[in-house]
Amino acid sequence: xxxxxxxxxxxxxxxxxxxxxxxxxxxxxxxxxxxxxxxxxxxxxxxxxxxxxxxxxxxxxxxxxxxxxxxxxxxxxxxxxxxxxxxxxxxxxxxxxxxxxxxxxxxxxxxxxxxxxxxxxxxxxxxxxxxxxxxxxxxxxxxxxxxxxxxxxxxxxxxxxxxxxxxxxxxxxxxxxxxxxxxxxxxxxxxxxxxxxxxxxxxxxxxxxxxxxxxxxxxxxxxxxxxxxxxxxxxxxxxxxxxxxxxxxxxxxxxxxxxxxxxxxxxxxxxxxxxxxxxxxxxxxxxxxxxxxxxxxxxxxxxxxxxxxxxxxxxxxxxxxxxxxxxxxxxxxxxxx
Amino acid sequence: xxxxxxxxxxxxxxxxxxxxxxxxxxxxxxxxxxxxxxxxxxxxxxxxxxxxxxxxxxxxxxxxxxxxxxxxxxxxxxxxxxxxxxxxxxxxxxxxxxxxxxxxxxxxxxxxxxxxxxxxxxxxxxxxxxxxxxxxxxxxxxxxxxxxxxxxxxxxxxxxxxxxxxxxxxxxxxxxxxxxxxxxxxxxxxxxxxxxxxxxxxxxxxxxxxxxxxxxxxxxxxxxxxxxxxxxxxxxxxxxxxxxxxxxxxxxxxxxxxxxxxxxxxxxxxxxxxxxxxxxxxxxxxxxxxxxxxxxxxxxxxxxxxxxxxxxxxxxxxxxxxxxxxxxxxxxxxxxx
DNA sequence: CTGTTAGCGCTTTCAG
DNA sequence: CTGAAAGCGCTAACAG
Numbered sequence: 001x002x003x004x005x006x007x008x009x010x011x012x013x014x015x016x017x018x019x020x021x022x023x024x025x026x027x028x029x030x031x032x033x034x035x036x037x038x039x040x041x042x043x044x045x046x047x048x049x050x051x052x053x054x055x056x057x058x059x060x061x062x063x064x065x066x067x068x069x070x071x072x073x074x075x076x077x078x079x080x081x082x083x084x085x086x087x088x089x090x091x092x093x094x095x096x097x098x099x100x101x102x103x104x105x106x107x108x109x110x111x112x113x114x115x116x117x118x119x120x121x122x123x124x125x126x127x128x129x130x131x132x133x134x135x136x137x138x139x140x141x142x143x144x145x146x147x148x149x150x151x152x153x154x155x156x157x158x159x160x161x162x163x164x165x166x167x168x169x170x171x172x173x174x175x176x177x178x179x180x181x182x183x184x185x186x187x188x189x190x191x192x193x194x195x196x197x198x199x200x201x202x203x204x205x206x207x208x209x210x211x212x213x214x215x216x217x218x219x220x221x222x223x224x225x226x227x228x229x230x231x232x233x234x235x236x237x238x239x240x241x242x243x244x245x246x247x248x249x250x251x252x253x254x255x256x257x258x259x260x261x262x263x264x265x266x267x268x269x270x271x272x273x274x275x276x277x278x279x280x281x282x283x284x285x286x287x288x289x290x291x292x293x294x295x296x297x298x299x300x301x302x303x304x305x306x307x308x309x310x311x312x313x314x315x316x317x318x319x320x321x322x323x324x325x326x327x328x329x330x331x332x333x334x335x336x337x
Numbered sequence: 338x339x340x341x342x343x344x345x346x347x348x349x350x351x352x353x354x355x356x357x358x359x360x361x362x363x364x365x366x367x368x369x370x371x372x373x374x375x376x377x378x379x380x381x382x383x384x385x386x387x388x389x390x391x392x393x394x395x396x397x398x399x400x401x402x403x404x405x406x407x408x409x410x411x412x413x414x415x416x417x418x419x420x421x422x423x424x425x426x427x428x429x430x431x432x433x434x435x436x437x438x439x440x441x442x443x444x445x446x447x448x449x450x451x452x453x454x455x456x457x458x459x460x461x462x463x464x465x466x467x468x469x470x471x472x473x474x475x476x477x478x479x480x481x482x483x484x485x486x487x488x489x490x491x492x493x494x495x496x497x498x499x500x501x502x503x504x505x506x507x508x509x510x511x512x513x514x515x516x517x518x519x520x521x522x523x524x525x526x527x528x529x530x531x532x533x534x535x536x537x538x539x540x541x542x543x544x545x546x547x548x549x550x551x552x553x554x555x556x557x558x559x560x561x562x563x564x565x566x567x568x569x570x571x572x573x574x575x576x577x578x579x580x581x582x583x584x585x586x587x588x589x590x591x592x593x594x595x596x597x598x599x600x601x602x603x604x605x606x607x608x609x610x611x612x613x614x615x616x617x618x619x620x621x622x623x624x625x626x627x628x629x630x631x632x633x634x635x636x637x638x639x640x641x642x643x644x645x646x647x648x649x650x651x652x653x654x655x656x657x658x659x660x661x662x663x664x665x666x667x668x669x670x671x672x673x674x
Numbered sequence: 675c676t677g678t679t680a681g682c683g684c685t686t687t688c689a690g
Numbered sequence: 691c692t693g694a695a696a697g698c699g700c701t702a703a704c705a706g
Contacts, residue, residue, distance in 0.1 A: 004683060015693045020685060028691055047452045051397065052683035054388035055698050062429070072413035083432050092399070092453060094429040095420050115384040116429060223619045256621055279616070282560045284593055341699060352677045357701060365675055389699030392682050678705075683698105690693075 003046045012040040023048060060117040062092045063305060066109065067124045068100040071221075071249070073277045074294060075124070078147065081298025082122055089306050091119075100126055100189065106136045113142050120144055120305045122298075128157070129191045145305035145315065147297055150191030156304045156315030158297045162192060162274075165290045165322040166199025167206070169272055170244060172288075172326065174207045177333035178242040178270060180215065184229040184254060186246035187220040196246045196274060215240055219250045226253025234261050234269075241269060241333045248273035248280045251287055255329065266331030276325055285328035293320055340383045349377040360385060397454040399429045400642060403446065404461045405437040408558075408586070410614045411631060412461070415484065418635025419459055426643050428456075437463055437526065443473045450479050457481055457642045459635075465494070466528040482642035482652065484634055487528030493641045493652035495634045499529060499611075502627045502659040503536025504543070506609055507581060509625075509663065511544045514670035515579040515607060517552065521566040521591060523583035524557040533583045533611060552577055556587045563590025571598050571606075578606065578670045585610035585617045585626055592620055592666065603668030613662050622665030630657055 009016045014037060021029050022037040029037075040046075054060050065082055067075055079095075086093045096112065098105060112118065120143035127133060128149035137144050146157030173181055183200045186193030197216070204211050217232050219225035226245055230253055233240055245251035251273030255265055263269045265285055273280060276291035300318050308315035346353045351374060358366050359374040366374075377383075391397050402419055404412055416432075423430045433449065435442060449455070457480035464470060465486035474481050483494030510518055520537045523530030534553070541548050554569050556562035563582055567590055570577055582588035588610030592602055600606045602622055610617060613628035637655050645652035 002683095005685095006683080016683095017685080017693060018691090021692090024685085030691065033691085047448070049392070049683055050453055051388050051391035052698090053685080055386070055392050055700085056683075056685040058685090058698075060388060062431075072409040076409035076412060079432055080434065083434060092431045094399075094431050095416055097417065097420060111384070116387055223615070252619060256619070259621065278560070279619075282589060282593070282616075284596065339699090342701095343699080353699095354678080354701080355676060358676090361701085367675065370675085386699055389682090390701075392684085393699075393701040395682075395701090676706080678703100680701105680703085682701085685696105685698085687696080688694090690691105 002049075003044045005046070005048065008037070008040050008044055008046050011044060012037045054117065058117075059119050059309075061090065062094060062116065062118055063120045063122060063302070063309075064094045064096040064112070064116070064118050065122045065124070066096050066098050066127055068098055068127060070124060071277065074275070077294035078124060078298035081295040081300075082302045084295075085299045085302035085306065091306065094118075098127070100130070105130075106133050109133070109137070110140060110142075113140075118142075120309050122301055122305060123147065123149075123157075125149075125192060126187075126189045129189065143305060143308045143312070143315075145301040145308070147301050148192065150194070152317045156308055156317055158301045158304070158318045158320050160292055160297070160320045160322050162195040162322075163199040163202065165324070166196050166244070166274070167203045168324055169274075169288075169290055170200060170203030171207070172324070173242045173244070173270060173272065173330060174203065174209070176242075176270065176331065178240075179209060179333065180212075180238065180240040180242075181209075182215040182217070182233040182240035182243040184217055184219040184226055184233070184243065184245040184250050186250075188218070190221070193246055200244060219246065219253075221247050221249060223249045223253045223256075226250025227257050228253070230254035230257025231261075234258060234263065242330070243269065243271050245271065245273050248275045248277045248287060248289055251289070251329075252279055252283055255283055255287075265329050268334055270330040270333070272330055280325070280327075283329070288327045288330040289325050291323045291325050293322075296320065339386075340381045342383070342385065345374070345377050345381055345383050348381060349374045391454065395454075396456045396646075398427065399431060399453065399455055400457045400459060400639070400646075401431045401433040401449070401453070401455050402459045402461070403433050403435050403464055405435055405464060407461060408614070411612070414631035415461060415635035418632040418637075419639045421632075422636045422639035422643065428643065431455075435464070437467070442467075443470050446470070446474070447477060447479075450477075455479075457646050459638055459642060460484065460486075460494075462486075462529060463524075463526045466526065480642060480645045480649070480652075482638040482645070483654075484638050485529065487531070489654045493645055493654055495638045495641070495655045495657050497629055497634070497657045497659050499532040499659075500536040500539065502661070503533050503581070503611070504540045505661055506611075506625075506627055507537060507540030508544070509661070510579045510581070510607060510609065510667060511540065511546070513579075513607065513668065515577075516546060516670065517549075517575065517577040517579075518546075519552040519554070519570040519577035519580040521554055521556040521563055521570070521580065521582040521587050523587075525555070527558070530583055537581060556583065556590075558584050558586060560586045560590045560593075563587025564594050565590070567591035567594025568598075571595060571600065579667070580606065580608050582608070582610050585612045585614045585624060588624055588626070588666075589616055589620055592624075602666050605671055607667040607670070609667055617662070617664070620666070625664045625667040626662050628660045628662050630659075633657065
């Protein structure tokens with residue numbers, strides 16, 4: 001038979017409520033009593049029943065990870081971080097795919113929260129780019145944590161200074177003598193595409209280089225879009241000597257386009273990406289890119305969320321560090337012809 | 338204020354229990370009553386409280402997906418299928434990473450189930466290869482569903498005839514004139530490695546080709562292990578004209594090794610893999626491989642699990658179809674020298 | 675076919 | 691600092 005709180009109370013010679021207090025780290029229990037209760041809990045191998053706890057306490061000990069079709073690599077890293085943080089706090093995480101473009105998204109999420117009594121949400125890009133969605137959740141008092149939101153002000157979660165990261169990356173390229181640098185943009189829905197594009201422009205400006213719109217083409221974060229964009233840039237009458245793609249998958253596409261045009265990387269063309277996904281190490285030559293601490297981002301975002309759940313007003317927006325990964329896909333600019 | 342079953346009952350002019358019966362699809366309610374109740378439910382936008390339901394009904398409406406470090410692509414496909422099936426049945430799925438090599442794994446899982454009152458588990462490889470674990474769960478009466486278990490007999494879940502799939506794949510290679518065919522094995526922990534190896538041997542036997550142990554090298558499903566294995570095979574005094582790697586990541590490694598040795602694929606060397614992961618389409622040339630319906634496998638495994646939960650004895654082992662993906666990485670064997 | 679009565683195991687009052 | 695009682699919202703068991 002299952003051990004109940006009542007049994008623990010009887011065995012420890014206290015009331016149920018005292019056991020409950022100890023288990024929930026509530027104040028107002030003498031140290032010695034607390035110790036005795038804990039011993040009994042361990043001795044009896046007592047585990048509180050989550051359903052009963054939820055019903056009485058009006059919370060579920062569950063958070064949901066909301067996502068819409070991101071890269072599996074990225075998402076799994078986030079998941080690992082989130083689950084890790086949840087485990088430490090005896091929370092569970094449920095996966096919740098949603099459709100970013102669904103006009104009824106906010107309603108869907110709201111009824112989801114109501115129906116499942118979720119204690120909080122973790123939002124991943126591009127969901128974190130929808131001001132309307134975030135405002136709605138705030139309005140309804142649903143605790144949530146954002147990963148890389150487009151507008152971090154006044155929200156809780158994690159960000160990364162992608163603008164600055166791209167500036168540094170581009171500064172390296174410029175330092176290698178590149179003057180005509182192309183850019184493959186990310187999916188227009190993603191705030192990240194904007195930041196990375198802005199970083200690209202800032203870097204050019206800081207170096208006193210002219211911004212040439214012809215050198216910027218749209219992509220959508222996929223390998224295929226990178227391939228297509230690569231061809232467009234490489235077939236330009238005056239082609240760039242370096243290309244910065246807004247993520248690694250597209251950079252891989254660019255490298256493939258270069259190969260098909262008979263260009264050698266990095267001798268004829270330097271290529272760099274963003275994200276440091278596994279593919280960046282499997283390409284030949286290995287890709288210069290920027291590493292985000294994705295797993296830690298999931299972890300920290302979750303900890304901020306759990307803080308908020310426990311104590312509204314406790315969570316904040318945490319800035320995470322990035323790290324440039326200089327590898328063999330970038331090199332000195334070819335000599336002027 | 339939240340709508341309760343009591344409110345619905347009052348509004349519909351029936352008892353709580355009748356509402357409960359309707360909501361749980363229990364028999365013994367007149368059609369007209371059922372319809373009236375449903376209308377009221379919709380009108381009031383009533384959602385049963387999962388915690389109360391769990392407490393009273395003694396189940397959680399939660400299943401867990403257990404995994405140990407599989408490929409993100411594979412796992413996310415599974416997740417998508419599982420979540421999809423769960424959604425239809427108003428179940429939630431929690432992610433539960435575990436350590437396959439932990440000697441206390443069975444205990445961990447057992448206490449996990451007890452502590453969270455999980456209704457069932459979905460196990461992914463290599464967890465499904467541990468007879469001891471599966472037996473233990475059976476013994477404890479925990480419902481679970483297996484994805485690609487090493488020994489499918491008497492379990493519920495999904496399998497795929499990997500042996501036969503590999504035979505077909507190899508038969509194509511042999512049909513192209515290849516006689517010296519290498520194999521890069523998968524991680525020794527995975528049943529899949531055995532099946533694929535066995536398929537390789539069967540195909541050779543059926544074609545009357547001699548099995549040469551020198552042409553088989555160990556890998557562990559990673560790109561790097563495929564790269565290393567590729568070098569070993571290609572540096573053989575009498576190297577193979579085709580290589581079958583037990584998964585796509587390793588096949589990618591082999592292709593890279595070929596490139597570094599100056600061999601052209603498929604002119605000098607044919608390469609094929611298994612899994613049809615995205616990388617297989619991003620390589621140049623595109624990789625010949627075998628597609629598993631991974632998402633459907635997650636879906637079907639979950640439906641079998643939910644069936645078992647509702648009615649012990651309802652779930653079964655479902656055989657899923659595979660599909661050969663012939664692409665450009667395989668071609669006729671080079672002429673004998 | 676439908677309703678009544680007890681709990682499920684915990685936390686929250688509110689008293690001591 | 692500790693305890694007794696009163697539910698949380700639902701379903702199970704038994705009546706009708």
